[in-house]
Amino acid sequence: MIQEKVQTKIxxxxxxxxxxxxxxxxxxxxxxWLADLRKESWERLREDQDFSLKDERWRFSPKSRLGYSxxxxxxxxxxxxxxNQASESSENIWDTVDNIxxxxxxxxxxxxxxxxxxxxxTESFHLTNTYFNNGFFIKVSGNPSQxxxxxxxxxxxxxxxxxxxxxxxxxxxxxxxTLIENFISENDTSxxxxxxxxxxxxxxxxxxxxILIQNMADGSSFHNLENFDLHANSTVVNVxxxxxxxxxxxxxxxxxLQSGANFENFSFVxxxxxxxxxxxxxxHHLAPHCSSNLLSKNVLQExxxxxxxxxxxxxxxxxxxxxxxxxxxxxxxxxxxxxxxPGLEILANDVRCTHGATxxxxxxxxxxxxxxRGIEKKxxxxxxxxxxxEEIIGKVQDEDLTQTIRDLVCNHFK
Amino acid sequence: MIKTNPIEVDRDKGNFHYNTDYEFDAxxxxxxxxxxxxxxxxxxxxxxxxxxxxxxxxxxxxxxxTHWATKDLENIDFDIIRxxxxxxxxxxxxxxxxxxxxxxxFERLGIPEQERKFLAGVEAQFDSEAAYSRMxxxxxxxxxxxxxxxxxxxxxxxxFKKWFGKVIPTxxxxxxxxxxxxxSGGSFIYVPPGVKLEQPLQAYFRxxxxxxxxxxxxxxxxxxxxxxxxxxxxxxxxxxxxxxxxAVVELVALKGAKIQxxxxxxxxxxxxxxxxxxxxxxxxxxxxxxxxxIGSRLTMKYPGVILRGRKARGEVLSIALANDGxxxxxxxxxxHAADETTSNVIAKSVSIGEGRSTYRGLVQMPGHLKHCKxxxxxxxxxxxxxxxxxxxxAITVQGEDHSVQHExxxxxxxxxxxxxxxxxxxxxxxxxxxxxxxxxxxxxREFPMEYSVELKRxxxxxxxxxxx
Numbered sequence: 001m002i003q004e005k006v007q008t009k010i011x012x013x014x015x016x017x018x019x020x021x022x023x024x025x026x027x028x029x030x031x032x033w034l035a036d037l038r039k040e041s042w043e044r045l046r047e048d049q050d051f052s053l054k055d056e057r058w059r060f061s062p063k064s065r066l067g068y069s070x071x072x073x074x075x076x077x078x079x080x081x082x083x084n085q086a087s088e089s090s091e092n093i094w095d096t097v098d099n100i101x102x103x104x105x106x107x108x109x110x111x112x113x114x115x116x117x118x119x120x121x122t123e124s125f126h127l128t129n130t131y132f133n134n135g136f137f138i139k140v141s142g143n144p145s146q147x148x149x150x151x152x153x154x155x156x157x158x159x160x161x162x163x164x165x166x167x168x169x170x171x172x173x174x175x176x177x178t179l180i181e182n183f184i185s186e187n188d189t190s191x192x193x194x195x196x197x198x199x200x201x202x203x204x205x206x207x208x209x210x211i212l213i214q215n216m217a218d219g220s221s222f223h224n225l226e227n228f229d230l231h232a233n234s235t236v237v238n239v240x241x242x243x244x245x246x247x248x249x250x251x252x253x254x255x256x257l258q259s260g261a262n263f264e265n266f267s268f269v270x271x272x273x274x275x276x277x278x279x280x281x282x283x284h285h286l287a288p289h290c291s292s293n294l295l296s297k298n299v300l301q302e303x304x305x306x307x308x309x310x311x312x313x314x315x316x317x318x319x320x321x322x323x324x325x326x327x328x329x330x331x332x333x334x335x336x337x338x339x340x341x342p343g344l345e346i347l348a349n350d351v352r353c354t355h356g357a358t359x360x361x362x363x364x365x366x367x368x369x370x371x372x373r374g375i376e377k378k379x380x381x382x383x384x385x386x387x388x389x390e391e392i393i394g395k396v397q398d399e400d401l402t403q404t405i406r407d408l409v410c411n412h413f414k
Numbered sequence: 415m416i417k418t419n420p421i422e423v424d425r426d427k428g429n430f431h432y433n434t435d436y437e438f439d440a441x442x443x444x445x446x447x448x449x450x451x452x453x454x455x456x457x458x459x460x461x462x463x464x465x466x467x468x469x470x471x472x473x474x475x476x477x478x479x480t481h482w483a484t485k486d487l488e489n490i491d492f493d494i495i496r497x498x499x500x501x502x503x504x505x506x507x508x509x510x511x512x513x514x515x516x517x518x519x520f521e522r523l524g525i526p527e528q529e530r531k532f533l534a535g536v537e538a539q540f541d542s543e544a545a546y547s548r549m550x551x552x553x554x555x556x557x558x559x560x561x562x563x564x565x566x567x568x569x570x571x572x573x574f575k576k577w578f579g580k581v582i583p584t585x586x587x588x589x590x591x592x593x594x595x596x597x598s599g600g601s602f603i604y605v606p607p608g609v610k611l612e613q614p615l616q617a618y619f620r621x622x623x624x625x626x627x628x629x630x631x632x633x634x635x636x637x638x639x640x641x642x643x644x645x646x647x648x649x650x651x652x653x654x655x656x657x658x659x660x661a662v663v664e665l666v667a668l669k670g671a672k673i674q675x676x677x678x679x680x681x682x683x684x685x686x687x688x689x690x691x692x693x694x695x696x697x698x699x700x701x702x703x704x705x706x707x708i709g710s711r712l713t714m715k716y717p718g719v720i721l722r723g724r725k726a727r728g729e730v731l732s733i734a735l736a737n738d739g740x741x742x743x744x745x746x747x748x749x750h751a752a753d754e755t756t757s758n759v760i761a762k763s764v765s766i767g768e769g770r771s772t773y774r775g776l777v778q779m780p781g782h783l784k785h786c787k788x789x790x791x792x793x794x795x796x797x798x799x800x801x802x803x804x805x806x807x808a809i810t811v812q813g814e815d816h817s818v819q820h821e822x823x824x825x826x827x828x829x830x831x832x833x834x835x836x837x838x839x840x841x842x843x844x845x846x847x848x849x850x851x852x853x854x855x856x857x858x859r860e861f862p863m864e865y866s867v868e869l870k871r872x873x874x875x876x877x878x879x880x881x882x
Contacts, residue, residue: 054481055481056481056482059808060808060810316799316800319799329811331811331812331813331814331816332814333813333814334781334782334812334813334814334815335781335812335813336781336812336813336814337781337810337811337812338809338810338811338812339808339809339810339811340807340808340809340811340820341806341807341808341809342805342807342820342822343804343805343806343807344794344803344804344805344806344822344824345802345804346794346796346802346803346804346824347802348796348799349796349797349798349799349801349826350799350826351796351824351825351826352823352824352825353823353824353825354821354822354823354824355805355820355821355822356819356820356821356822357807357809357818357819357820357821358817358818358819358820359809359811359816359817359818359819360816360817360818360819361814361815361816361817362814
């Protein structure tokens with residue numbers, strides 16, 4: 001017991017000054033503003049270390065599982081971000097952050113100071129800002145005749161290693177883009193950690209369709225922080241599918257900065273074994289006439305645990321807001337656990353805001369119907385669960401992709 | 415828009431103050447001596463004194479819960495509060511014995527004497543001790559015990575000691591610890607097996623001395639198959655500096671018992687009202703908290719039910735009205751600890767002017783239980799553009815055999831409704847008032863008659879000046 005306790009207290013090397021200095025000297029080729037950002041983030045990381053245990057933003061969360069103590073060092077793989085496919089275009093820019101920093105660092109410097117979702121995972125946020133050595137940068141110009149589709153793979157490193165990715169997605173006014181991100185492990189032994197921080201800047205009238213599929217290997221850790229800044233009349237449809245990794249902390253924040261913005265966030269979790277999915281979201285309305293919608297559906301088997309903490313925040317200026325938030329949990333076993341913390345903070349009066357959270361088991365009549373027709377229990381459960389999350393899968397427009405996701409979910413029931 | 419302060423109306427009602435000579439005064443501030451003094455004045459047994467001293471220790475160690483609650487709590491200065499005052503040591507028994515000036519106070523509170531004839535037993539708390547306490551003969555014939563906290567612990571320890579401080583342990587939170595150290599007043603009630611009280615028991619509370627905290631302690635035990643409805647109502651006069659009210663209410667419903675606890679609260683808006691209320695529901699019992707919060711500067715109150723017996727049922731119905739400078743931080747806790755337990759929470763809040771209302775909820779269902787059900791609905795109505803509302807439920811469900819649903823909505827009174835009523839000759843203010851009354855109407859119906867009439871009147875008063 002005592003030994004175990006000591007072990008969890010070991011902080012990995014990369015918290016030390018030596019490690020940071022070494023890292024900084026290896027990155028001396030980077031522009032000065034970036035060196036400053038890394039240094040500042042590293043100092044903040046050290047300052048924020050003694051956080052209070054009673055942080056509401058970590059309520060219900062087994063925080064020790066989501067720390068970095070089980071990583072020995074940072075992965076230096078430069079291939080952990082890969083562009084799979086992209087339709088041709090000359091006006092648009094996309095590349096890995098490394099390449100952009102080499103060729104055209106000024107592009108990124110404009111967005112250096114952007115804040116994160118800030119929903120509790122300060123450690124991940126500062127670590128990523130300090131040590132990111134990969135990521136992507138996308139800037140799409142507002143030519144409406146061109147609809148860009150990009151697909152990107154993020155690869156999780158080997159056991160004991162952690163990768164930090166920092167990404168920028170910039171949509172100029174009236175740009176339209178579909179972005180597909182896959183988080184994968186090369187093989188079953190890729191049980192490291194992947195911490196991903198993404199800033200989305202959505203210009204006026206722009207449209208972003210984003211699909212995230214996380215299917216990393218058992219035993220790995222996933223941290224995903226994302227912040228969407230939506231300007232006037234822009235639309236974001238974000239679909240997230242969480243299937244893999246041993247523990248995940250997901251923070252998604254949509255800031256509706258200007259009138260007419262529309263933020264839609266759909267996600268599902270299919271959890272089994274001892275998987276933990278800690279999902280925190282915020283829909284922050286800062287301007288009038290905006291709408292936001294969130295739907296989070298979780299199916300949990302065996303000893304899986306999910307936490308959904310969502311907040312709708314409406315500032316006093318944001319009149320005529322329409323904001324919805326729904327969390328539905330389906331528990332398939334005795335040991336599965338679902339925690340819901342749906343929240344509202346409303347400071348404007350002319351609004352329509354609702355949230356709902358339900359947790360229950362499989363409809364016994366539906367199950368009986370399938371069983372009486374000779375379908376095995378496991379398949380019946382799989383069918384009903386698939387039907388349950390089809391509402392989310394259906395938001396993905398691409399036919400091939402929806403089938404891929406369905407197959408991934410079905411694999412969880414074998 | 416005429417911006418008169420609607421609080422003024424409220425203040426006038428209770429804005430009177432009689433000079434009363436306090437026979438026992440523990441002085442200002444809190445220390446071990448004060449706690450010993452209170453205990454000595456009450457001639458308590460040594461176990462009660464030890465209980466108080468231990469609680470004081472816990473109170474000093476506990477931090478304010480400001481990591482989730484409002485920072486306004488930091489404005490409470492525990493050193494300038496009087497922790498104990500008493501008109502006399504023993505509660506008066508007959509109406510004749512009640513001093514004239516106290517009677518006048520009740521007169522102003524609007525408790526007509528003849529009404530009391532219909533009430534089973536009226537225990538009206540004047541400052542710390544019950545100034546008036548009477549039980550109808552038939553109540554005592556049935557074996558019902560209805561006494562103050564001091565009397566209860568001294569004369570019936572065999573009944574009350576078993577449950578005292580068990581539903582809400584001293585260390586539950588900082589304010590339950592404070593109450594455990596300095597409690598005085600309140601009601602201790604025991605209803606014997608099978609006794610069903612047809613009429614509700616009632617107590618009126620009142621804070622009179624400036625800077626005087628009221629720390630009443632209530633413990634209600636309904637034995638097997640017993641039924642009881644208990645009502646408390648509060649009004650307080652206006653004072654310049656903040657007053658602290660921190661009660662602890664414990665309910666125990668034994669097998670098959672039914673307890674209904676009704677609160678109508680109308681504190682003046684300098685009162686901190688930090689109350690811990692919890693019930694323990696045994697097999698097949700039913701506990702209902704019916705709660706109406708109007709007034710006060712800050713109310714933090716989350717009535718809870720621990721459902722520890724099979725088929726127990728818990729219910730919280732709550733109405734909160736937050737006006738300028740007021741924060742109603744209310745909610746409910748449902749802890750399911752046995753099979754087939756059910757709970758229901760319906761909370762409605764109205765924020766007027768710069769008022770802020772908050773709902774905080776907790777629902778827990780562990781995996782080893784079967785067939786537990788919870789339903790939670792919270793609706794918030796915002797009247798003015800500066801009004802604020804928050805909702806923070808926390809739901810934990812384990813296992814495949816439960817069902818939980820939570821729903822919340824925030825809305826304003828629709829312009830169409832107001833327009834419709836104005837078309838029919840109502841003023842805008844009347845139309846708004848009618849809409850608000852309609853919003854809370856289905857909950858108000860759950861209150862006893864005299865309360866629902868009073869409540870509607872109070873809501874009208876609060877609404878005055880907010881529109882038009």
